[in-house]
Amino acid sequence: xxxxxxxxxxxxxxxxxxxxxxxxxxxxxxxxxxxxxxxxxxxxxxxxxxxxxxxxxxxxxxxxxxxxxxxxxxxxxxxxxxxxxxxxxxxxxxxxxxxxxxxxxxxxxxxxxxxxxxxxxxxxxxxxxxxxxxxxxxxxxxxxxxxxxxxxxxxxxxxxxxxxxxxxxxxxxxxxxxxxxxxxxxxxxxxxxxxxxxxxxxxxxxxxxxxxxxxxxxxxxxxxxxxxxxxxxxxxxxxxxxxxxxxxxxxxxxxxxxxxxxxxxxxxxxxxxxxxxxxxxxxxxxxxxxxxxxxxxxxxxxxxxxxxxxxxxxxxxxxxxx
Numbered sequence: 001x002x003x004x005x006x007x008x009x010x011x012x013x014x015x016x017x018x019x020x021x022x023x024x025x026x027x028x029x030x031x032x033x034x035x036x037x038x039x040x041x042x043x044x045x046x047x048x049x050x051x052x053x054x055x056x057x058x059x060x061x062x063x064x065x066x067x068x069x070x071x072x073x074x075x076x077x078x079x080x081x082x083x084x085x086x087x088x089x090x091x092x093x094x095x096x097x098x099x100x101x102x103x104x105x106x107x108x109x110x111x112x113x114x115x116x117x118x119x120x121x122x123x124x125x126x127x128x129x130x131x132x133x134x135x136x137x138x139x140x141x142x143x144x145x146x147x148x149x150x151x152x153x154x155x156x157x158x159x160x161x162x163x164x165x166x167x168x169x170x171x172x173x174x175x176x177x178x179x180x181x182x183x184x185x186x187x188x189x190x191x192x193x194x195x196x197x198x199x200x201x202x203x204x205x206x207x208x209x210x211x212x213x214x215x216x217x218x219x220x221x222x223x224x225x226x227x228x229x230x231x232x233x234x235x236x237x238x239x240x241x242x243x244x245x246x247x248x249x250x251x252x253x254x255x256x257x258x259x260x261x262x263x264x265x266x267x268x269x270x271x272x273x274x275x276x277x278x279x280x281x282x283x284x285x286x287x288x289x290x291x292x293x294x295x296x297x298x299x300x301x302x303x304x305x306x307x308x309x310x311x312x313x314x315x316x317x318x319x320x321x322x
Contacts, residue, residue: 016292017305024217024294031217041230047107047138054108061116065302069123079151082133084111086118092126096162096318099153099190100131103169103296105199105228106145107137117168117299124311125318127164130156134174138231145232146242150178150187157188164318165190165255168299169267170228172198176245176274183254190255192321194314197261197296200246200270202229203238216265218295246274252282258317259286260310262293288313 016024039046072087098121102114111118111131122129134149153175157163167175172195182189202225219225233243241248257278261271271287278285290297290306298310 020293020301020304020306023301023304024292027294028217036224038224038227039231041138041227044138047136047231051108051136054104055110055113058109058113058116062113065116065119069119071119071122076130078130078132078153079148079155081135081148081152082111083152084131084133086115086122086129086131088119088123088126088128090123090126091128094128094161096127096164096191097156098122098125098127098129099156099163099165100129101134101149101165101167101171101175102131103171103196103299104136105225106142106170106174106232107228114168114299117302120302120307121166121298121311121314124308125164125315137228141231142233142237142240142243146174146177146181149174150181153178153190154182154187157190162191164192164194166194166196166314167198168196169296170199172196173200173202173245176200177242177248179255180241180245180248180250183251192255192318193257194317195257195259195271195274196298197265197267198259198270198274199225199267200274201244202233203244203247204270216295218300219266246270246277250278250281250283254278254281254283256284256317256321257286258288258314260288260290260298260314262295262297263289263291264293265295267295286317 036050039050070089074085076083076085100118100121102109102111102117111133114131118129118131132149132152135145153165165175165179175193175195176198179189179193229238237243239247259271259275261268275285275287290310293306297304298307301307
Protein backbone atom coordinates (compact mmCIF):
# COMPACT_ATOMS: atom_id res chain seq x y z
CA UNK A 1 0.00 0.00 0.00
CA UNK A 2 1.29 3.43 -0.88
CA UNK A 3 1.96 5.62 2.16
CA UNK A 4 -0.72 8.09 1.09
CA UNK A 5 -3.79 6.53 2.71
CA UNK A 6 -7.41 7.42 2.00
CA UNK A 7 -7.57 9.10 5.41
CA UNK A 8 -4.57 11.26 4.52
CA UNK A 9 -6.15 12.04 1.15
CA UNK A 10 -9.27 13.40 2.87
CA UNK A 11 -7.08 15.52 5.17
CA UNK A 12 -5.13 16.95 2.23
CA UNK A 13 -8.35 17.89 0.45
CA UNK A 14 -9.26 20.00 3.46
CA UNK A 15 -6.25 22.25 2.80
CA UNK A 16 -7.29 23.10 -0.76
CA UNK A 17 -9.11 26.20 -1.93
CA UNK A 18 -12.87 26.00 -2.34
CA UNK A 19 -12.45 26.34 -6.10
CA UNK A 20 -10.01 23.41 -6.16
CA UNK A 21 -12.36 21.22 -4.13
CA UNK A 22 -15.21 21.98 -6.52
CA UNK A 23 -13.08 21.37 -9.61
CA UNK A 24 -11.75 18.08 -8.28
CA UNK A 25 -15.25 16.94 -7.29
CA UNK A 26 -16.45 17.65 -10.84
CA UNK A 27 -13.57 15.64 -12.33
CA UNK A 28 -14.22 12.77 -9.92
CA UNK A 29 -17.92 12.76 -10.76
CA UNK A 30 -17.20 12.68 -14.49
CA UNK A 31 -14.63 9.91 -14.05
CA UNK A 32 -17.18 7.86 -12.12
CA UNK A 33 -19.92 8.11 -14.75
CA UNK A 34 -18.09 8.14 -18.09
CA UNK A 35 -14.99 6.57 -19.53
CA UNK A 36 -13.20 7.35 -22.76
CA UNK A 37 -12.72 4.25 -24.88
CA UNK A 38 -9.01 4.00 -25.67
CA UNK A 39 -8.12 2.46 -29.06
CA UNK A 40 -5.75 -0.44 -29.46
CA UNK A 41 -2.15 0.71 -30.07
CA UNK A 42 -2.17 0.13 -33.85
CA UNK A 43 -5.70 1.44 -34.52
CA UNK A 44 -4.83 4.53 -36.56
CA UNK A 45 -8.45 5.37 -37.37
CA UNK A 46 -9.47 4.95 -33.75
CA UNK A 47 -6.75 7.31 -32.49
CA UNK A 48 -7.62 9.87 -35.15
CA UNK A 49 -11.28 9.78 -34.15
CA UNK A 50 -10.40 10.11 -30.46
CA UNK A 51 -8.10 13.03 -31.29
CA UNK A 52 -10.93 14.86 -33.05
CA UNK A 53 -13.34 14.25 -30.15
CA UNK A 54 -10.82 15.54 -27.62
CA UNK A 55 -10.06 18.60 -29.75
CA UNK A 56 -13.75 19.47 -29.77
CA UNK A 57 -14.10 18.81 -26.04
CA UNK A 58 -11.40 21.32 -25.05
CA UNK A 59 -12.40 24.01 -27.58
CA UNK A 60 -14.56 25.97 -25.07
CA UNK A 61 -11.69 26.11 -22.56
CA UNK A 62 -9.35 27.43 -25.23
CA UNK A 63 -11.87 30.05 -26.31
CA UNK A 64 -12.23 31.23 -22.72
CA UNK A 65 -8.47 31.50 -22.34
CA UNK A 66 -8.11 33.55 -25.52
CA UNK A 67 -10.97 35.86 -24.52
CA UNK A 68 -9.52 36.40 -21.06
CA UNK A 69 -5.83 36.94 -21.91
CA UNK A 70 -6.02 38.14 -25.56
CA UNK A 71 -2.55 37.01 -26.69
CA UNK A 72 -1.21 37.34 -30.21
CA UNK A 73 -0.84 34.01 -32.04
CA UNK A 74 1.48 33.32 -34.96
CA UNK A 75 2.17 30.07 -36.77
CA UNK A 76 5.88 29.32 -37.18
CA UNK A 77 8.31 26.47 -37.71
CA UNK A 78 11.08 25.17 -35.50
CA UNK A 79 13.41 22.93 -37.41
CA UNK A 80 11.21 20.63 -39.50
CA UNK A 81 8.00 20.80 -37.46
CA UNK A 82 5.36 23.47 -36.88
CA UNK A 83 4.98 25.52 -33.73
CA UNK A 84 2.74 28.28 -32.44
CA UNK A 85 4.16 31.55 -31.10
CA UNK A 86 2.09 33.03 -28.26
CA UNK A 87 2.87 36.62 -27.32
CA UNK A 88 1.11 37.77 -24.13
CA UNK A 89 -0.11 41.31 -23.52
CA UNK A 90 2.16 41.27 -20.45
CA UNK A 91 5.34 40.74 -22.48
CA UNK A 92 8.16 42.49 -20.65
CA UNK A 93 10.97 42.08 -23.18
CA UNK A 94 13.02 39.61 -25.17
CA UNK A 95 15.43 38.55 -22.43
CA UNK A 96 14.07 34.98 -22.37
CA UNK A 97 11.42 32.75 -23.93
CA UNK A 98 9.38 29.68 -23.06
CA UNK A 99 9.21 26.56 -25.21
CA UNK A 100 6.22 24.35 -24.41
CA UNK A 101 5.54 20.64 -25.03
CA UNK A 102 1.92 19.73 -24.41
CA UNK A 103 0.60 16.58 -22.80
CA UNK A 104 -1.77 13.96 -24.17
CA UNK A 105 -0.02 10.57 -23.80
CA UNK A 106 1.89 11.21 -27.06
CA UNK A 107 -1.35 10.56 -28.95
CA UNK A 108 -3.65 13.53 -28.32
CA UNK A 109 -3.90 17.34 -28.39
CA UNK A 110 -1.93 19.98 -30.26
CA UNK A 111 -0.42 23.42 -29.81
CA UNK A 112 -3.78 25.00 -30.69
CA UNK A 113 -5.87 22.76 -28.45
CA UNK A 114 -3.70 23.31 -25.34
CA UNK A 115 -3.94 27.09 -25.30
CA UNK A 116 -5.84 26.72 -22.02
CA UNK A 117 -2.48 25.70 -20.48
CA UNK A 118 0.10 27.63 -22.51
CA UNK A 119 -1.61 31.03 -22.63
CA UNK A 120 -1.86 31.53 -18.83
CA UNK A 121 1.77 30.40 -18.52
CA UNK A 122 2.98 32.95 -21.08
CA UNK A 123 0.82 35.66 -19.51
CA UNK A 124 1.97 35.09 -15.93
CA UNK A 125 5.66 35.00 -16.85
CA UNK A 126 5.39 37.87 -19.34
CA UNK A 127 7.38 35.94 -21.93
CA UNK A 128 6.76 34.84 -25.50
CA UNK A 129 6.00 31.13 -25.65
CA UNK A 130 6.66 28.77 -28.55
CA UNK A 131 4.41 25.71 -28.38
CA UNK A 132 5.81 22.82 -30.43
CA UNK A 133 3.31 20.83 -32.51
CA UNK A 134 5.15 17.52 -32.38
CA UNK A 135 3.76 14.59 -34.42
CA UNK A 136 1.35 12.24 -32.66
CA UNK A 137 1.51 8.51 -32.13
CA UNK A 138 0.70 6.03 -33.53
CA UNK A 139 0.96 7.89 -36.84
CA UNK A 140 4.56 8.69 -35.88
CA UNK A 141 6.55 6.89 -33.20
CA UNK A 142 9.40 7.77 -30.86
CA UNK A 143 12.23 7.13 -33.34
CA UNK A 144 11.02 10.06 -35.45
CA UNK A 145 9.42 12.21 -32.74
CA UNK A 146 12.40 12.54 -30.39
CA UNK A 147 14.91 13.64 -33.06
CA UNK A 148 12.41 16.12 -34.55
CA UNK A 149 11.66 17.64 -31.14
CA UNK A 150 15.36 17.75 -30.23
CA UNK A 151 16.02 19.62 -33.47
CA UNK A 152 13.14 22.02 -32.77
CA UNK A 153 14.36 22.78 -29.25
CA UNK A 154 17.91 23.34 -30.50
CA UNK A 155 16.54 25.79 -33.08
CA UNK A 156 14.68 27.65 -30.34
CA UNK A 157 17.94 27.91 -28.34
CA UNK A 158 20.24 28.74 -31.25
CA UNK A 159 20.21 32.55 -30.86
CA UNK A 160 21.47 32.42 -27.28
CA UNK A 161 18.30 33.73 -25.66
CA UNK A 162 17.69 31.83 -22.37
CA UNK A 163 14.99 29.21 -22.92
CA UNK A 164 12.71 27.74 -20.28
CA UNK A 165 11.44 24.38 -21.56
CA UNK A 166 8.11 23.41 -20.00
CA UNK A 167 6.73 19.92 -20.59
CA UNK A 168 3.38 18.62 -19.42
CA UNK A 169 2.85 14.88 -18.72
CA UNK A 170 3.98 13.07 -21.90
CA UNK A 171 5.39 16.42 -22.99
CA UNK A 172 7.47 16.32 -19.82
CA UNK A 173 8.93 12.96 -20.75
CA UNK A 174 9.58 14.21 -24.28
CA UNK A 175 11.26 17.36 -22.95
CA UNK A 176 13.50 15.20 -20.78
CA UNK A 177 14.41 12.78 -23.60
CA UNK A 178 15.06 15.54 -26.14
CA UNK A 179 17.15 17.67 -23.78
CA UNK A 180 19.18 14.64 -22.73
CA UNK A 181 20.04 14.10 -26.40
CA UNK A 182 21.04 17.73 -26.89
CA UNK A 183 23.30 17.72 -23.83
CA UNK A 184 24.99 14.52 -25.01
CA UNK A 185 25.57 16.00 -28.48
CA UNK A 186 26.78 19.37 -27.19
CA UNK A 187 23.99 21.11 -29.11
CA UNK A 188 22.17 24.27 -27.96
CA UNK A 189 19.96 23.28 -25.02
CA UNK A 190 17.44 24.95 -22.69
CA UNK A 191 18.63 26.97 -19.73
CA UNK A 192 16.17 25.16 -17.47
CA UNK A 193 13.31 22.65 -17.52
CA UNK A 194 9.99 22.66 -15.72
CA UNK A 195 8.15 19.35 -15.89
CA UNK A 196 4.48 19.09 -14.94
CA UNK A 197 3.65 15.54 -13.80
CA UNK A 198 6.12 14.04 -16.30
CA UNK A 199 5.51 10.57 -17.75
CA UNK A 200 9.07 9.30 -17.73
CA UNK A 201 8.86 5.49 -17.58
CA UNK A 202 6.62 3.97 -20.24
CA UNK A 203 7.97 0.50 -19.47
CA UNK A 204 6.41 0.45 -16.01
CA UNK A 205 3.73 -2.25 -15.86
CA UNK A 206 1.70 -0.40 -13.24
CA UNK A 207 2.97 3.09 -12.37
CA UNK A 208 1.44 3.09 -8.90
CA UNK A 209 -0.97 0.35 -7.84
CA UNK A 210 -3.12 0.61 -4.76
CA UNK A 211 -3.89 3.87 -2.97
CA UNK A 212 -2.76 6.35 -5.64
CA UNK A 213 -4.71 4.61 -8.42
CA UNK A 214 -7.80 4.71 -6.21
CA UNK A 215 -7.61 8.49 -5.71
CA UNK A 216 -6.38 9.60 -9.14
CA UNK A 217 -9.44 10.48 -11.26
CA UNK A 218 -7.34 11.61 -14.24
CA UNK A 219 -4.97 8.67 -14.94
CA UNK A 220 -6.28 5.88 -12.77
CA UNK A 221 -6.70 3.35 -15.61
CA UNK A 222 -3.35 1.60 -16.20
CA UNK A 223 -4.51 -0.19 -19.41
CA UNK A 224 -5.14 3.24 -20.99
CA UNK A 225 -1.54 4.29 -20.36
CA UNK A 226 -0.26 0.95 -21.62
CA UNK A 227 -2.09 1.31 -24.93
CA UNK A 228 -0.79 4.84 -25.41
CA UNK A 229 2.75 3.68 -24.58
CA UNK A 230 2.55 0.91 -27.19
CA UNK A 231 1.16 3.38 -29.73
CA UNK A 232 4.33 5.43 -29.19
CA UNK A 233 6.88 2.60 -29.10
CA UNK A 234 6.94 -1.19 -29.56
CA UNK A 235 7.12 -3.22 -26.37
CA UNK A 236 10.75 -4.16 -27.03
CA UNK A 237 11.70 -0.45 -27.12
CA UNK A 238 9.89 0.80 -24.01
CA UNK A 239 13.03 0.66 -21.87
CA UNK A 240 15.09 2.82 -24.24
CA UNK A 241 16.14 6.21 -22.90
CA UNK A 242 14.41 8.04 -25.77
CA UNK A 243 11.11 6.41 -24.74
CA UNK A 244 11.53 6.14 -20.96
CA UNK A 245 14.09 8.82 -20.08
CA UNK A 246 13.93 7.92 -16.40
CA UNK A 247 15.99 4.86 -17.38
CA UNK A 248 18.65 6.93 -19.14
CA UNK A 249 21.97 8.28 -17.91
CA UNK A 250 22.32 11.89 -16.76
CA UNK A 251 25.31 14.03 -15.92
CA UNK A 252 25.79 17.19 -13.88
CA UNK A 253 25.67 19.22 -17.12
CA UNK A 254 21.93 18.57 -17.47
CA UNK A 255 19.98 21.86 -17.09
CA UNK A 256 18.40 22.79 -13.72
CA UNK A 257 15.01 21.09 -13.48
CA UNK A 258 11.86 21.84 -11.49
CA UNK A 259 9.38 18.95 -11.23
CA UNK A 260 5.83 19.97 -10.26
CA UNK A 261 3.06 17.48 -9.56
CA UNK A 262 0.16 16.71 -7.25
CA UNK A 263 0.03 14.12 -4.50
CA UNK A 264 -3.06 12.45 -6.02
CA UNK A 265 -1.67 10.93 -9.18
CA UNK A 266 -0.26 7.61 -10.23
CA UNK A 267 2.78 9.31 -11.79
CA UNK A 268 3.91 10.68 -8.44
CA UNK A 269 6.53 7.88 -8.14
CA UNK A 270 7.87 8.89 -11.58
CA UNK A 271 8.38 12.44 -10.32
CA UNK A 272 10.06 11.32 -7.11
CA UNK A 273 12.34 8.85 -8.91
CA UNK A 274 13.31 11.43 -11.51
CA UNK A 275 14.24 13.91 -8.79
CA UNK A 276 16.40 11.25 -7.15
CA UNK A 277 18.11 10.31 -10.44
CA UNK A 278 18.89 13.93 -11.35
CA UNK A 279 20.10 14.83 -7.87
CA UNK A 280 22.31 11.72 -7.73
CA UNK A 281 23.87 12.76 -11.05
CA UNK A 282 24.75 16.14 -9.58
CA UNK A 283 22.05 18.10 -11.39
CA UNK A 284 20.19 20.97 -9.78
CA UNK A 285 16.72 19.45 -9.30
CA UNK A 286 13.73 20.59 -7.24
CA UNK A 287 10.65 18.47 -6.53
CA UNK A 288 7.50 20.53 -5.90
CA UNK A 289 4.56 18.35 -4.80
CA UNK A 290 1.25 20.07 -4.06
CA UNK A 291 -0.72 18.10 -1.44
CA UNK A 292 -4.19 17.10 -2.57
CA UNK A 293 -3.82 18.19 -6.20
CA UNK A 294 -4.26 16.14 -9.37
CA UNK A 295 -2.16 15.16 -12.36
CA UNK A 296 -0.88 18.16 -14.35
CA UNK A 297 -3.01 20.54 -12.33
CA UNK A 298 -1.20 23.71 -13.55
CA UNK A 299 -2.23 22.74 -17.10
CA UNK A 300 -5.70 21.22 -16.77
CA UNK A 301 -6.94 23.51 -13.95
CA UNK A 302 -5.04 26.72 -14.79
CA UNK A 303 -7.43 29.18 -13.13
CA UNK A 304 -7.24 27.68 -9.64
CA UNK A 305 -5.31 29.52 -6.91
CA UNK A 306 -3.13 26.42 -6.61
CA UNK A 307 -2.24 26.55 -10.32
CA UNK A 308 -1.45 30.27 -10.19
CA UNK A 309 0.76 29.64 -7.16
CA UNK A 310 2.55 26.86 -9.07
CA UNK A 311 3.27 29.27 -11.93
CA UNK A 312 4.64 31.80 -9.45
CA UNK A 313 7.00 29.15 -8.04
CA UNK A 314 7.95 28.24 -11.60
CA UNK A 315 8.75 31.87 -12.38
CA UNK A 316 10.86 32.26 -9.22
CA UNK A 317 12.77 29.10 -10.08
CA UNK A 318 13.62 30.37 -13.57
CA UNK A 319 14.42 33.92 -12.54
CA UNK A 320 16.68 32.77 -9.71
CA UNK A 321 18.83 30.95 -12.27
CA UNK A 322 19.54 34.19 -14.10
